[in-house]
Amino acid sequence: MQNHQFDLIASPGFFIATLLIYAGGAIGSLLLQNNDRRAALWSTLAAIAGSILGVSFAVAALLRGIIPAFTSESTFPLLSTSFYVDSLSALFVLAICLVALCCSIYALGYLRHYYAKYNIGLLGFFYHAFIASMILVVTVHNALSFLIVWELMSLASFFLVIYEHRDSANIRAGILYFVMTHVGTAFVIFAFLLMYQATGSFEFSAIRVGLDYASPILRGVIFLAALIGFGTKAGMIPVHIWLPSAHPAAPSHVSALMSGVMIKTGIYMLIRVSLDLLPPGELWWGMTVLVAGSLSALLGVLYALSEHDLKKLLAYHSIENIGIILMGIGCTLAFSATGHNTLATFSLIAALYHTINHATFKALLFLGAGAVISATQTRNIEHYGGMIKTMPQTALFFLIGSMAISALPPLNGFFSEWLTFQSLFRGATSFDAFHDFPFILTIGALALTSGLAAACFVKVFGVTFLARPRSTGAAQAKEAPFSMRMGMAGLAIIAIALGLFAGPVSRVLGQISANLIPGGKAESLGELNLITVSSPDKFYTISMPAVFLSLLAASIILSLLVFLMTRSRRVRIAPTWDCGTDLTPRMEITATGFARSIITIFKGVLRPSRQTDIEYHDSRLRYFPKMEKVILGQRDIYQPYFYQPLRELISKLAIQVKRIQSGKINAYVLYILLTLLGLLIYFLR
Amino acid sequence: MTTTVFIIWGIHLLLIPALSPFCIGVTRKIKARLQNRAGASVWQPYRDLRKLFCKDEVISQDASWLFRVVPYLIFASTLVLGASIPLFSARVQNLLTGDFLVIVYLIAFGTFLLALAGIDTGGAFGGFAASREMTIAALTEGGLILSLLTLALLCHSTNLAVIADTLGPRYFLSFVPIVLAFISFMIALLAETCRYPFDNPSTHLELTMIHEAMILEYSGKRLALLEWSAANKYLVFIALGANLFFPWGITHSQSSIALLVALLLFVAKALMFCLxxxxxxxxxxxxxxxxxxxxxxxxxxxxxIALGLTVKS
Structure with a gap:
């Protein structure tokens, strides 16, 4: 009986119904755009309904292990398409819909401050188009249709980035995003065209079979093109430059979706192409991804430390976490290329686990940031302070998110970093000395990254929520409306649950990975139950519930004991001691000051800039300064050393090409004739 | 049978908090003797703790609930740490929380919360101390993880109890990596437990304080808890060093004599570390x-380097 219901939910009809709700939400918001309140209500309620349907669809598909699929065959290439929701797709649909659900609940309250300022109907339209296109991206199984929905997703998110169009910085961010995402798409198209050339089909199922006979060089080229193309979407360094400016520009619940799940579609396609369509892979693929992952993780967190714009800082942390996910994928590729199938399955669990974990806690942090920003009207964290008193619940949720992203036990971020560490440990022992070394260095990079991430979130949480307010905005902030807190609470609970139920979740992910890795068996992963996660050879054993419960029990018993022992002691409230001076907010540590020592230590990598302006009372002698202004900045190393030379190269090539463009029609006719002749000779050979 | 295991577990759980003030006292005493001072009694830290628990408390008006909760959470985390590491009996094989990454990240958990509590009162000292502490902690974590990983790869297990149990026979076969890992571990130990050359545990000069500046605003029972957790953390690190890098003396036996000898041996090793x-x-x-x-x-x-040597062998 129950199975029958699952079959009903995990059916193509249900899937289409979900998409139709999003379509209805999109069109309805456009129709209602004259009334802000109605448009907001319609778009959020439709999004909530669609997301609930999407979540139940994905859960049913995952639990039943059945694959809802449908194809439409046509001689016209654009009409022939196929959708195929295997367990990997279902997982991503689940992540998208879950985050979308919480973001939409949040939007109920959040959209209010856009009333009468911007067009809510348009926001609703693009929001729905965005979610629906993400769901399509992870389910479509045809390269041509994929490119269409991929482009749809890029465009919808582009319009969301420039939604607050009266700020010219947002337009600039949007255009950078537009350019970069299309450069990425160009690489994606290149990869799919190469696949088409080798297999004669755009269908993933045909490509999968056909590519078996392709040469290793061709497969390597396809892999690299896919890595660059999808890496651009994911925010891999050095093709990340759009991410830190585009994510902050969008409305916060959209930033949460973009950082939480949109960049994960890049990860999804990377997994799909490199583990599903292309295999057997080669060892250097894994090593390349490991290097890219380490670089992204380490540099991402260092840039985050030097950032003061709250949303930009979170965007840099997305780059860091994409790096950690890439480490897991790198291990998977290296293991599966060398036939260590069980280890490959395990590493893929690490990557997938971190993917869903990052989706939850990063969305949570962006929603928290949105609440803080709409309460204070500024994104500069130097103007916050003391908000744990004015916004206690938001502070609690943000603290949970901060601890999860800093990989502190017993939360979910710790478990997925633990899995990634274990995969890397296995990598450090499974190869020859030469190939072990990248793994050892990646372990070092990951350890350093997680330490720096913790430092960064002490900075963010401390400067935003603790101590005294540094501006009137922060002092007069009001707690976020109920619906916004609900959205954050949902994600916080998911973050805790993903940490607590690590075993069962890993079992589900193990099944997904085993389906993808040829020869990978979920049974060979060892114990993955409610209490413990352990390998068959007892290399590792861990119990997340034990960590959680022992911490909880120890704190409760301890507080009771201390309370009973010291009941009669009084507690007096008094000002903070500060050497007898009057305490002002200027004495608190600032975000700049907090991160300065780390930035100084890593100045070789970060290249901080410092500009000092001094005004003197006696400008001739220069003994008595009147005012000193120090501007601390960050030199952009990607623009001058990577993108500038690239641009110059392209301009030079263009000038060369311009020579054959004379403007005379006779010459063009000659070119056409020569091309035709060339083609004739090539094909009649 | 089961009662013995029960008693062993009981001792295991209480050993770290019971012994840690003594270790602090011994370290202080030795330092005093080396400076030609008589020094306070080795039991002085216990007296200090009792005194602090008896005192009233002053809490900053800027402090939030976080400031009040943090000492309990940190102390609880050191209790879990103490229960998760090998001490004297191999009967206690903690397969649930004994993974070395859990240990490293539980330590990070305490550091993270303490740094937040330092910022919470809004004073200048707490803030800069939190910044320094997080800088040091972030850079220490790598060395700590990699040095413990060296042992884990030698024993083919990341569980500390298994490492302490199986490293002995392989000790001299891979002596060089173990010594290198030990040097690296000792540097991490000094950094994490706020010792010279990183921090001065007895300073009250604001410009040099790190740990002391974060807990500057605490008083009464919460200060007692924080001082005690710092002592626990010190002993946890000593126990890790003593039982992982000198993996002898942990007994499998259940006879009370053998257990007593193992316990005394552990205390002796800890005192050697203090010295x-x-x-x-x-x-x-x-x-x-x-x-x-x-x-x-x-x-x-x-x-x-230690890891490189391990992997090749």
């Missing part, structure tokens, strides 16, 4: 803050 740390602290000066990263990167690189 070594005290001598080290008395013979070097505190480093300038921006020279500390050099030392921590040295720890990092030494353990990478």
């Amino acid at each position: 070594a740390i005290a001598v080290l602290e008395s013979s070097i000066a505190k480093f300038r803050f921006f020279r500390l990263p050099d030392l921590l990167f040295t720890s990092f690189i030494i353990s990478i």
Whole structure:
């Protein structure tokens, strides 16, 4: 009986119904755009309904292990398409819909401050188009249709980035995003065209079979093109430059979706192409991804430390976490290329686990940031302070998110970093000395990254929520409306649950990975139950519930004991001691000051800039300064050393090409004739 | 049978908090003797704790609920740490929380919360101390993880109890990596437990304080808890060093004599560590803050070399 219901939910009809709700939400918001309140209500309620349907669809598909699929065959290439929701797709649909659900609940309250300022109907339209296109991206199984929905997703998110169009910085961010995402798409198209050339089909199922006979060089080229193309979407360094400016520009619940799940579609396609369509892979693929992952993780967190714009800082942390996910994928590729199938399955669990974990806690942090920003009207964290008193619940949720992203036990971020560490440990022992070394260095990079991430979130949480307010905005902030807190609470609970139920979740992910890795068996992963996660050879054993419960029990018993022992002691409230001076907010540590020592230590990598302006009372002698202004900045190393030379190269090539463009029609006719002749000779050979 | 295991578990759980003030007292005493002072009794830290628990408390008006909760959470985390590491009996094989990454990240958990509590009162000292502490903690973690990983790869297990149990026979076969990992671990130990050359545990000069400045606003029972957790953390690190890098003396037997001998041996090893740390602290000066990263990167690189040697063998 129950199975029958699952079959009903995990059916193509249900899937289409979900998409139709999003379509209805999109069109309805456009129709209602004259009334802000109605448009907001319609778009959020439709999004909530669609997301609930999407979540139940994905859960049913995952639990039943059945694959809802449908194809439409046509001689016209654009009409022939196929959708195929295997367990990997279902997982991503689940992540998208879950985050979308919480973001939409949040939007109920959040959209209010856009009333009468911007067009809510348009926001609703693009929001729905965005979610629906993400769901399509992870389910479509045809390269041509994929490119269409991929482009749809890029465009919808582009319009969301420039939604607050009266700020010219947002337009600039949007255009950078537009350019970069299309450069990425160009690489994606290149990869799919190469696949088409080798297999004669755009269908993933045909490509999968056909590519078996392709040469290793061709497969390597396809892999690299896919890595660059999808890496651009994911925010891999050095093709990340759009991410830190585009994510902050969008409305916060959209930033949460973009950082939480949109960049994960890049990860999804990377997994799909490199583990599903292309295999057997080669060892250097894994090593390349490991290097890219380490670089992204380490540099991402260092840039985050030097950032003061709250949303930009979170965007840099997305780059860091994409790096950690890439480490897991790198291990998977290296293991599966060398036939260590069980280890490959395990590493893929690490990557997938971190993917869903990052989706939850990063969305949570962006929603928290949105609440803080709409309460204070500024994104500069130097103007916050003391908000744990004015916004206690938001502070609690943000603290949970901060601890999860800093990989502190017993939360979910710790478990997925633990899995990634274990995969890397296995990598450090499974190869020859030469190939072990990248793994050892990646372990070092990951350890350093997680330490720096913790430092960064002490900075963010401390400067935003603790101590005294540094501006009137922060002092007069009001707690976020109920619906916004609900959205954050949902994600916080998911973050805790993903940490607590690590075993069962890993079992589900193990099944997904085993389906993808040829020869990978979920049974060979060892114990993955409610209490413990352990390998068959007892290399590792861990119990997340034990960590959680022992911490909880120890704190409760301890507080009771201390309370009973010291009941009669009084507690007096008094000002903070500060050497007898009057305490002002200027004495608190600032975000700049907090991160300065780390930035100084890593100045070789970060290249901080410092500009000092001094005004003197006696400008001739220069003994008595009147005012000193120090501007601390960050030199952009990607623009001058990577993108500038690239641009110059392209301009030079263009000038060369311009020579054959004379403007005379006779010459063009000659070119056409020569091309035709060339083609004739090539094909009649 | 089961009662013995029960008693062993009981001792295991209480050993760290019971013994840690003593270790602090011994370290202070040795340092005092090396400086030609008589020094306070080795039991002085216990008296200090009792005194603090008896006192009233002053809490800053700027402090939030976080400031009040943090001491309990940190102390609880050190209790879990104490229960998760091998101490004296191999009967206690903690397969649930005994993974070395759990240990490293539980330590990070305490550091994270303490740094937040330091910022919470809004004073200048707490803030800069939190910044320094997080800088050092972030750079220490790499060396700590990699040095413990060296042992884990030698024993083919990341569980500390298994490492302490199986490293003995392989000790001299891979002596060089173990020694290198030990050097790296010792640097991490000094950094994490706020010892010279990283921090001066007995300073009250604001410009040099790190740990002391974060807990500056605490008083009464919460200060007692924080001082005690710092002592616990010190003993946890000593226990890790003593039982992982000198993996002898942990008994499998259940006879009370053998257990007593193992317990005494563990205390003796811990005291040797206290002696070594005290001598080290008395013979070097505190480093300038921006020279500390050099030392921590040295720890990092030494353990990478150790790992390289391990993997090749």
